[in-house]
Amino acid sequence: MKTPARRAEKGSGNRDRILKAAAVLFRRQGFHGTSTREIAEKAGVSLGNIYNHFPTKEAMFATLLKDYEEEYFSPSQPLHKVFMSTDFPDNIEALGAASGRMVEKFGDYMLLMYVDVVEFDAKHISRLFTGMRDRYTAVLRSRPGPAPRLAEGIDPAAAMMMVVWSFFNYFTMERLFRVKGLYGMEETEVIGMFSEVFRRGLLPR
Amino acid sequence: MKTPARRAEKGSGNRDRILKAAAVLFRRQGFHGTSTREIAEKAGVSLGNIYNHFPTKEAMFATLLKDYEEEYFSPSQPLHKVFMSTDFPDNIEALGAASGRMVEKFGDYMLLMYVDVVEFDAKHISRLFTGMRDRYTAVLRSRPGPAPRLAEGIDPAAAMMMVVWSFFNYFTMERLFRVKGLYGMEETEVIGMFSEVFRRGLLPR
DNA sequence: ACCTAATGAACGAACGATCGTTCATTATCA
DNA sequence: TGATAATGAACGATCGTTCGTTCATTAGGT
Numbered sequence: 001m002k003t004p005a006r007r008a009e010k011g012s013g014n015r016d017r018i019l020k021a022a023a024v025l026f027r028r029q030g031f032h033g034t035s036t037r038e039i040a041e042k043a044g045v046s047l048g049n050i051y052n053h054f055p056t057k058e059a060m061f062a063t064l065l066k067d068y069e070e071e072y073f074s075p076s077q078p079l080h081k082v083f084m085s086t087d088f089p090d091n092i093e094a095l096g097a098a099s100g101r102m103v104e105k106f107g108d109y110m111l112l113m114y115v116d117v118v119e120f121d122a123k124h125i126s127r128l129f130t131g132m133r134d135r136y137t138a139v140l141r142s143r144p145g146p147a148p149r150l151a152e153g154i155d156p157a158a159a160m161m162m163v164v165w166s167f168f169n170y171f172t173m174e175r176l177f178r179v180k181g182l183y184g185m186e187e188t189e190v191i192g193m194f195s196e197v198f199r200r201g202l203l204p205r
Numbered sequence: 206m207k208t209p210a211r212r213a214e215k216g217s218g219n220r221d222r223i224l225k226a227a228a229v230l231f232r233r234q235g236f237h238g239t240s241t242r243e244i245a246e247k248a249g250v251s252l253g254n255i256y257n258h259f260p261t262k263e264a265m266f267a268t269l270l271k272d273y274e275e276e277y278f279s280p281s282q283p284l285h286k287v288f289m290s291t292d293f294p295d296n297i298e299a300l301g302a303a304s305g306r307m308v309e310k311f312g313d314y315m316l317l318m319y320v321d322v323v324e325f326d327a328k329h330i331s332r333l334f335t336g337m338r339d340r341y342t343a344v345l346r347s348r349p350g351p352a353p354r355l356a357e358g359i360d361p362a363a364a365m366m367m368v369v370w371s372f373f374n375y376f377t378m379e380r381l382f383r384v385k386g387l388y389g390m391e392e393t394e395v396i397g398m399f400s401e402v403f404r405r406g407l408l409p410r
Numbered sequence: 411a412c413c414t415a416a417t418g419a420a421c422g423a424a425c426g427a428t429c430g431t432t433c434a435t436t437a438t439c440a
Numbered sequence: 441t442g443a444t445a446a447t448g449a450a451c452g453a454t455c456g457t458t459c460g461t462t463c464a465t466t467a468g469g470t
Binding site: 027028030031032089111114115117118119121122125126130132133134149150151152153154155158159161162163165166169170173176177178179181182183184185193194196197198199200201202203204205 | 384
Binding site for chain 2: 454455456457458459
């Protein structure tokens with residue numbers, strides 16, 4: 001007989017430890033590849049206790065995505081700050097660096113998104129991606145200062161989306177496939193090259 | 206009592222039917238979310254018979270990835286043809302269209318890649334992404350005609366990779382998250398906009 | 411041309427392990 | 441004391457795999 005873990009060690013800190021453990025396991029092994037017993041063990045908590053905090057295993061997963069989403073869209077995040085402060089498209093490097101920091105910070109979140117896509121047909125997160133373009137439009141409108149000056153016929157929201165997604169994709173690929181130097185360059189070089197291409201294009205001038 | 210499936214109906218066609226069924230289920234439910242019984246039922250084959258063709262469930266998965274890989278890198282695929290024929294960077298639209306066709310054709314493959322990332326830590330496919338830059342360099346060298354003429358300081362292989370990956374990412378996202386019109390435009394418009402940006406850049410001229 | 415032995419695909423019951431979840435019980439705090 | 445957090449045994453279901461068996465086909469000897 002083991003003495004139960006301290007009750008009031010830190011509020012209901014066990015809930016957080018369960019979530020933390022679940023996040024790590026889900027992103028490394030997927031949802032169906034992770035058992036509740038593994039989660040309990042990693043969290044240092046009994047199996048049954050999990051069900052005092054979450055009704056089902058899927059509820060744990062959904063809670064994780066919700067918590068991450070809330071933090072991700074917080075105005076204090078690097079990317080949002082750059083959205084507000086940068087004079088797009090003059091400082092694309094800043095967008096690239098911020099994207100890198102976001103992927104670093106929320107890489108686990110993004111991996112859980114892929115888990116959702118693979119094992120739940122994206123049912124928990126697909127709504128995030130509807131109206132994405134409108135959200136970029138809103139960001140640009142809410143930003144102080146004049147509208148971005150771009151080449152004729154280029155929509156600012158679409159352009160910004162293209163830039164940010166390219167950076168996200170680059171950093172995510174490096175993380176997903178565990179390949180250092182996909183482009184055979186350092187990250188800062190890649191950011192520089194991307195930025196140059198986005199600003200001036202590929203054609204000789 | 207069921208009559209056994211005809212033996213010599215078509216060689217050992219059941220192996221292919223098992224693989225086909227497994228591909229559909231794995232990409233829709235993930236590896237651990239799919240049971241061998243489901244695969245057997247969908248393939249119209251007995252449970253035990255699966256193990257006459259594959260030693261383990263994971264071997265099925267690995268076989269799928271290998272078969273897809275072989276077909277994907279076949280010279281007859283749309284993207285490879287464009288690699289050989291297009292005067293990069295003048296015909297970026299063709300790269301975009303070919304990327305779209307590749308994602309359409311190999312979308313299942315790409316989803317299985319994500320399954321591998323999520324549930325196997327990318328162990329079956331990570332090798333594909335090491336030396337990616339070198340492979341682009343090789344493609345450009347093996348291509349007939351003069352080297353691409355780009356803006357100063359831009360490496361052709363890295364540039365081509367950036368373009369192709371951007372298109373792939375766009376088409377994959379639309380497929381993964383089942384969102385029609387991520388950019389609020391038709392696909393051809395997106396290809397056009399991307400191409401314009403890649404050629405001339407975002408800044409006004 | 412016939413008989414026979416060998417082959418391997420096909421079947422579904424069965425195995426042991428593990429799954430998500432429930433439950434009765436105990437410990438801890440307000 | 442009452443409420444809640446914690447425990448781990450237990451439950452029924454399902455998992456991947458193995459097993460003994462059937463059977464159509466084929467190869468080889470005569």
